[in-house]
Amino acid sequence: xxxxxxxxxQACGLKATPQRLLILKHIEKAGHxxxxxxxxxxxREFPSISLATVYKNIDALLAAGLIREVGIVRGxxxxxxxxxxxxxxxxxxxxxxxxxxxxxxxxxxxLTGPLPGEKEMVExxxxxxxxxCKNET
Amino acid sequence: xxxxxxxxxQACGLKATPQRLLILKHIEKAGHxxxxxxxxxxxREFPSISLATVYKNIDALLAAGLIREVGIVRGxxxxxxxxxxxxxxxxxxxxxxxxxxxxxxxxxxxLTGPLPGEKEMVExxxxxxxxxCKNET
DNA sequence: CTTATTGCAAAGGTTTTGCATCGCT
DNA sequence: AGCGATGCAAAACCTTTGCAATAAG
Numbered sequence: 001x002x003x004x005x006x007x008x009x010q011a012c013g014l015k016a017t018p019q020r021l022l023i024l025k026h027i028e029k030a031g032h033x034x035x036x037x038x039x040x041x042x043x044r045e046f047p048s049i050s051l052a053t054v055y056k057n058i059d060a061l062l063a064a065g066l067i068r069e070v071g072i073v074r075g076x077x078x079x080x081x082x083x084x085x086x087x088x089x090x091x092x093x094x095x096x097x098x099x100x101x102x103x104x105x106x107x108x109x110x111l112t113g114p115l116p117g118e119k120e121m122v123e124x125x126x127x128x129x130x131x132x133c134k135n136e137t
Numbered sequence: 138x139x140x141x142x143x144x145x146x147q148a149c150g151l152k153a154t155p156q157r158l159l160i161l162k163h164i165e166k167a168g169h170x171x172x173x174x175x176x177x178x179x180x181r182e183f184p185s186i187s188l189a190t191v192y193k194n195i196d197a198l199l200a201a202g203l204i205r206e207v208g209i210v211r212g213x214x215x216x217x218x219x220x221x222x223x224x225x226x227x228x229x230x231x232x233x234x235x236x237x238x239x240x241x242x243x244x245x246x247x248l249t250g251p252l253p254g255e256k257e258m259v260e261x262x263x264x265x266x267x268x269x270c271k272n273e274t
Numbered sequence: 275c276t277t278a279t280t281g282c283a284a285a286g287g288t289t290t291t292g293c294a295t296c297g298c299t
Numbered sequence: 300a301g302c303g304a305t306g307c308a309a310a311a312c313c314t315t316t317g318c319a320a321t322a323a324g
Contacts, residue, residue: 015279052283102248111237111239117228126256126259188288189308279321285317292309296303
Protein backbone atom coordinates (compact mmCIF):
# COMPACT_ATOMS: atom_id res chain seq x y z
CA UNK A 1 0.00 0.00 0.00
CA UNK A 2 1.59 3.16 -1.21
CA UNK A 3 1.30 6.21 0.99
CA UNK A 4 1.63 8.38 -2.08
CA UNK A 5 -1.77 9.32 -3.46
CA UNK A 6 -4.00 12.29 -4.22
CA UNK A 7 -5.06 12.60 -0.59
CA UNK A 8 -1.51 12.87 0.70
CA UNK A 9 -0.69 15.46 -1.93
CA GLN A 10 -3.73 17.55 -1.18
CA ALA A 11 -3.02 17.36 2.53
CA CYS A 12 0.11 19.39 1.76
CA GLY A 13 -1.87 22.07 -0.07
CA LEU A 14 -0.77 20.88 -3.49
CA LYS A 15 -2.96 19.93 -6.42
CA ALA A 16 -2.97 16.36 -7.61
CA THR A 17 -2.11 16.83 -11.26
CA PRO A 18 -1.38 13.79 -13.42
CA GLN A 19 2.19 15.00 -13.88
CA ARG A 20 2.72 15.25 -10.13
CA LEU A 21 1.20 11.85 -9.48
CA LEU A 22 3.41 10.26 -12.10
CA ILE A 23 6.48 11.94 -10.70
CA LEU A 24 5.76 10.56 -7.25
CA LYS A 25 4.93 7.15 -8.65
CA HIS A 26 8.26 6.92 -10.41
CA ILE A 27 10.27 8.17 -7.46
CA GLU A 28 8.61 5.55 -5.32
CA LYS A 29 9.04 2.81 -7.90
CA ALA A 30 12.73 3.58 -8.42
CA GLY A 31 13.49 4.01 -4.73
CA HIS A 32 16.26 6.49 -5.56
CA UNK A 33 16.27 8.51 -8.76
CA UNK A 34 17.92 11.48 -10.46
CA UNK A 35 16.09 14.29 -12.23
CA UNK A 36 17.24 12.99 -15.57
CA UNK A 37 16.07 9.43 -14.93
CA UNK A 38 12.82 10.72 -13.51
CA UNK A 39 12.15 12.91 -16.53
CA UNK A 40 12.83 9.99 -18.86
CA UNK A 41 10.59 7.64 -16.92
CA UNK A 42 7.67 10.05 -16.68
CA UNK A 43 8.03 11.16 -20.26
CA ARG A 44 7.51 7.59 -21.44
CA GLU A 45 4.04 7.63 -19.88
CA PHE A 46 3.28 11.31 -20.40
CA PRO A 47 5.21 12.52 -23.45
CA SER A 48 4.18 16.16 -23.26
CA ILE A 49 5.67 16.77 -19.81
CA SER A 50 8.35 19.43 -19.67
CA LEU A 51 11.62 19.25 -17.81
CA ALA A 52 10.74 22.52 -16.08
CA THR A 53 7.67 20.83 -14.64
CA VAL A 54 9.83 18.10 -13.17
CA TYR A 55 12.11 20.69 -11.56
CA LYS A 56 9.18 22.69 -10.23
CA ASN A 57 7.63 19.58 -8.78
CA ILE A 58 10.85 18.49 -7.14
CA ASP A 59 10.97 21.89 -5.45
CA ALA A 60 7.33 21.75 -4.39
CA LEU A 61 7.58 18.18 -3.10
CA LEU A 62 10.78 18.91 -1.20
CA ALA A 63 9.16 21.97 0.39
CA ALA A 64 6.09 19.89 1.25
CA GLY A 65 8.31 17.26 2.83
CA LEU A 66 7.00 14.44 0.64
CA ILE A 67 10.40 13.71 -0.86
CA ARG A 68 13.99 14.13 0.27
CA GLU A 69 17.31 14.55 -1.44
CA VAL A 70 19.59 11.60 -0.85
CA GLY A 71 22.65 13.49 -2.01
CA ILE A 72 24.73 13.89 -5.10
CA VAL A 73 25.74 10.61 -6.61
CA ARG A 74 28.29 10.80 -9.41
CA GLY A 75 27.31 14.37 -10.11
CA UNK A 76 23.55 13.90 -10.08
CA UNK A 77 21.10 14.97 -7.39
CA UNK A 78 19.24 11.87 -6.23
CA UNK A 79 15.83 11.90 -4.56
CA UNK A 80 13.62 9.50 -2.64
CA UNK A 81 10.22 9.41 -0.98
CA UNK A 82 10.52 10.82 2.55
CA UNK A 83 10.34 8.21 5.29
CA UNK A 84 11.90 7.58 8.69
CA UNK A 85 15.61 8.39 8.96
CA UNK A 86 17.67 5.60 7.52
CA UNK A 87 21.17 4.89 6.27
CA UNK A 88 22.30 4.88 2.64
CA UNK A 89 25.02 2.73 1.18
CA UNK A 90 26.20 4.47 -1.98
CA UNK A 91 28.39 2.68 -4.49
CA UNK A 92 31.05 5.02 -5.85
CA UNK A 93 31.42 2.98 -8.99
CA UNK A 94 27.87 2.25 -10.20
CA UNK A 95 26.00 4.84 -8.16
CA UNK A 96 23.49 2.39 -6.72
CA UNK A 97 21.94 3.56 -3.49
CA UNK A 98 20.80 0.95 -0.96
CA UNK A 99 18.64 1.72 2.05
CA UNK A 100 19.76 0.30 5.37
CA UNK A 101 17.44 0.29 8.32
CA UNK A 102 19.26 1.43 11.48
CA UNK A 103 18.97 -0.59 14.67
CA UNK A 104 17.34 2.24 16.54
CA UNK A 105 17.89 5.94 16.23
CA UNK A 106 20.84 6.95 14.11
CA UNK A 107 22.15 9.80 16.11
CA UNK A 108 22.77 9.82 19.83
CA UNK A 109 25.23 6.97 20.20
CA UNK A 110 28.02 8.77 18.38
CA LEU A 111 27.74 12.06 20.19
CA THR A 112 29.85 13.28 23.07
CA GLY A 113 28.03 16.45 23.97
CA PRO A 114 25.24 18.82 23.06
CA LEU A 115 24.75 19.97 19.49
CA PRO A 116 25.42 23.57 18.43
CA GLY A 117 21.79 23.91 17.40
CA GLU A 118 18.47 22.17 17.14
CA LYS A 119 18.49 18.97 15.11
CA GLU A 120 15.91 18.70 12.36
CA MET A 121 17.23 15.94 10.17
CA VAL A 122 20.03 13.43 10.11
CA GLU A 123 21.80 12.09 7.05
CA UNK A 124 24.07 9.06 7.29
CA UNK A 125 25.70 7.92 4.08
CA UNK A 126 28.22 5.14 3.69
CA UNK A 127 30.32 5.28 0.53
CA UNK A 128 32.18 2.32 -0.92
CA UNK A 129 32.14 -0.28 -3.65
CA UNK A 130 29.11 -2.55 -3.69
CA UNK A 131 29.52 -6.31 -3.80
CA UNK A 132 28.24 -6.51 -7.32
CA CYS A 133 30.86 -4.07 -8.61
CA LYS A 134 33.60 -5.76 -6.63
CA ASN A 135 32.87 -9.09 -8.28
CA GLU A 136 33.18 -7.56 -11.73
CA THR A 137 36.79 -6.51 -11.21
CA UNK B 138 51.38 22.11 12.84
CA UNK B 139 49.59 21.92 9.55
CA UNK B 140 49.75 18.66 7.69
CA UNK B 141 49.28 20.55 4.45
CA UNK B 142 52.63 21.36 2.86
CA UNK B 143 54.68 20.82 -0.28
CA UNK B 144 55.80 17.40 0.87
CA UNK B 145 52.25 16.13 1.37
CA UNK B 146 51.28 17.43 -2.05
CA GLN B 147 54.24 15.87 -3.78
CA ALA B 148 53.60 12.58 -2.04
CA CYS B 149 50.36 12.43 -4.04
CA GLY B 150 52.18 12.95 -7.33
CA LEU B 151 51.08 16.56 -7.61
CA LYS B 152 53.26 19.61 -8.10
CA ALA B 153 53.44 22.18 -5.35
CA THR B 154 52.50 25.31 -7.25
CA PRO B 155 51.87 28.54 -5.35
CA GLN B 156 48.22 28.45 -6.48
CA ARG B 157 47.74 24.97 -5.10
CA LEU B 158 49.44 25.80 -1.83
CA LEU B 159 47.25 28.86 -1.39
CA ILE B 160 44.13 26.89 -2.16
CA LEU B 161 44.98 24.33 0.49
CA LYS B 162 45.96 27.04 2.95
CA HIS B 163 42.61 28.75 2.59
CA ILE B 164 40.57 25.56 2.80
CA GLU B 165 42.41 24.72 5.99
CA LYS B 166 42.05 28.22 7.39
CA ALA B 167 38.32 28.38 6.67
CA GLY B 168 37.59 24.87 7.86
CA HIS B 169 34.70 24.59 5.40
CA UNK B 170 34.56 26.64 2.22
CA UNK B 171 32.74 26.93 -1.09
CA UNK B 172 34.40 27.34 -4.49
CA UNK B 173 33.26 30.92 -4.66
CA UNK B 174 34.59 31.84 -1.22
CA UNK B 175 37.81 29.99 -1.95
CA UNK B 176 38.33 31.80 -5.23
CA UNK B 177 37.75 35.15 -3.54
CA UNK B 178 40.12 34.35 -0.69
CA UNK B 179 42.92 33.10 -2.91
CA UNK B 180 42.49 35.90 -5.42
CA ARG B 181 43.15 38.45 -2.71
CA GLU B 182 46.63 37.01 -2.25
CA PHE B 183 47.21 35.93 -5.83
CA PRO B 184 45.19 38.20 -8.11
CA SER B 185 46.05 36.49 -11.40
CA ILE B 186 44.58 33.12 -10.41
CA SER B 187 41.80 31.88 -12.64
CA LEU B 188 38.55 30.30 -11.52
CA ALA B 189 39.31 27.35 -13.80
CA THR B 190 42.48 26.74 -11.81
CA VAL B 191 40.46 26.55 -8.62
CA TYR B 192 38.09 24.03 -10.18
CA LYS B 193 40.94 21.95 -11.59
CA ASN B 194 42.67 21.94 -8.23
CA ILE B 195 39.53 20.93 -6.38
CA ASP B 196 39.27 17.96 -8.75
CA ALA B 197 42.93 17.05 -8.35
CA LEU B 198 42.88 17.38 -4.57
CA LEU B 199 39.69 15.36 -4.25
CA ALA B 200 41.18 12.63 -6.43
CA ALA B 201 44.35 12.71 -4.35
CA GLY B 202 42.29 12.41 -1.18
CA LEU B 203 43.71 15.57 0.37
CA ILE B 204 40.32 17.26 0.58
CA ARG B 205 36.73 16.07 0.87
CA GLU B 206 33.37 17.46 -0.10
CA VAL B 207 31.23 18.18 2.94
CA GLY B 208 28.07 18.43 0.87
CA ILE B 209 25.94 21.06 -0.72
CA VAL B 210 25.02 23.82 1.65
CA ARG B 211 22.41 26.25 0.40
CA GLY B 212 23.25 25.41 -3.18
CA UNK B 213 27.04 25.60 -2.85
CA UNK B 214 29.48 22.70 -2.79
CA UNK B 215 31.47 22.94 0.41
CA UNK B 216 34.91 21.40 0.91
CA UNK B 217 37.25 20.67 3.81
CA UNK B 218 40.68 19.19 4.42
CA UNK B 219 40.39 15.39 4.65
CA UNK B 220 40.75 14.03 8.18
CA UNK B 221 39.27 11.28 10.30
CA UNK B 222 35.54 10.68 9.90
CA UNK B 223 33.57 13.20 11.89
CA UNK B 224 30.10 14.63 12.18
CA UNK B 225 28.89 17.90 10.66
CA UNK B 226 26.20 20.11 12.07
CA UNK B 227 24.91 22.20 9.19
CA UNK B 228 22.69 25.21 9.81
CA UNK B 229 19.95 25.42 7.22
CA UNK B 230 19.58 29.13 7.73
CA UNK B 231 23.11 30.57 7.75
CA UNK B 232 24.96 27.65 6.21
CA UNK B 233 27.56 27.41 8.95
CA UNK B 234 29.15 23.98 9.19
CA UNK B 235 30.42 22.84 12.59
CA UNK B 236 32.63 19.80 13.10
CA UNK B 237 31.66 17.43 15.87
CA UNK B 238 34.04 14.79 17.05
CA UNK B 239 32.27 11.45 17.49
CA UNK B 240 32.69 9.48 20.69
CA UNK B 241 34.31 6.58 18.90
CA UNK B 242 33.67 5.25 15.44
CA UNK B 243 30.61 6.67 13.74
CA UNK B 244 29.33 3.62 12.08
CA UNK B 245 28.83 0.24 13.71
CA UNK B 246 26.43 1.10 16.51
CA UNK B 247 23.58 1.92 14.15
CA LEU B 248 23.87 -1.15 11.97
CA THR B 249 21.86 -4.32 12.18
CA GLY B 250 23.65 -6.49 9.65
CA PRO B 251 26.39 -6.60 7.04
CA LEU B 252 26.73 -3.87 4.44
CA PRO B 253 25.98 -4.49 0.76
CA GLY B 254 29.58 -3.61 -0.10
CA GLU B 255 32.91 -2.53 1.27
CA LYS B 256 32.85 0.67 3.31
CA GLU B 257 35.33 3.35 2.30
CA MET B 258 33.96 6.46 3.90
CA VAL B 259 31.18 7.53 6.21
CA GLU B 260 29.34 10.83 6.11
CA UNK B 261 27.13 11.89 9.00
CA UNK B 262 25.43 15.25 8.67
CA UNK B 263 22.99 16.78 11.08
CA UNK B 264 20.82 19.55 9.69
CA UNK B 265 19.01 22.11 11.79
CA UNK B 266 19.06 25.69 12.99
CA UNK B 267 22.14 26.73 14.92
CA UNK B 268 21.84 28.44 18.29
CA UNK B 269 23.05 31.72 16.91
CA CYS B 270 20.33 31.82 14.25
CA LYS B 271 17.69 30.73 16.72
CA ASN B 272 18.48 33.65 19.00
CA GLU B 273 18.05 36.11 16.15
CA THR B 274 14.42 35.16 15.55
C1' DC C 275 -14.64 30.77 -10.66
C1' DT C 276 -10.11 31.08 -8.64
C1' DT C 277 -5.67 29.91 -8.19
C1' DA C 278 -2.11 26.65 -8.76
C1' DT C 279 0.21 24.31 -12.37
C1' DT C 280 1.91 23.50 -16.85
C1' DG C 281 4.96 24.04 -20.99
C1' DC C 282 7.80 26.78 -23.58
C1' DA C 283 11.68 29.48 -24.45
C1' DA C 284 14.99 32.42 -22.66
C1' DA C 285 18.12 33.62 -19.05
C1' DG C 286 21.24 32.54 -15.31
C1' DG C 287 24.76 30.32 -12.97
C1' DT C 288 28.16 26.86 -12.43
C1' DT C 289 31.47 23.70 -14.12
C1' DT C 290 34.21 21.78 -17.86
C1' DT C 291 37.12 21.88 -21.89
C1' DG C 292 40.86 22.93 -25.31
C1' DC C 293 44.88 24.96 -26.05
C1' DA C 294 48.97 27.79 -25.85
C1' DT C 295 52.06 29.26 -22.28
C1' DC C 296 54.45 28.80 -18.08
C1' DG C 297 57.04 26.80 -14.30
C1' DC C 298 57.90 23.04 -10.85
C1' DT C 299 60.99 19.19 -10.26
C1' DA D 300 64.20 19.35 -20.41
C1' DG D 301 59.89 17.22 -19.64
C1' DC D 302 55.53 17.09 -18.10
C1' DG D 303 52.16 18.81 -15.25
C1' DA D 304 49.75 23.13 -14.17
C1' DT D 305 47.97 27.63 -15.34
C1' DG D 306 44.92 31.12 -17.51
C1' DC D 307 41.87 32.44 -20.90
C1' DA D 308 37.80 32.15 -23.50
C1' DA D 309 34.39 29.30 -25.26
C1' DA D 310 31.35 25.58 -24.65
C1' DA D 311 28.56 22.54 -22.08
C1' DC D 312 25.56 21.70 -18.51
C1' DC D 313 22.09 22.15 -15.17
C1' DT D 314 18.58 24.83 -13.08
C1' DT D 315 15.58 28.77 -12.71
C1' DT D 316 12.46 32.25 -14.42
C1' DG D 317 8.60 34.78 -16.76
C1' DC D 318 4.58 34.35 -18.98
C1' DA D 319 0.44 32.93 -21.37
C1' DA D 320 -2.54 29.00 -21.52
C1' DT D 321 -4.65 25.20 -18.97
C1' DA D 322 -6.84 22.48 -15.53
C1' DA D 323 -7.70 21.21 -10.58
C1' DG D 324 -10.65 22.04 -6.52
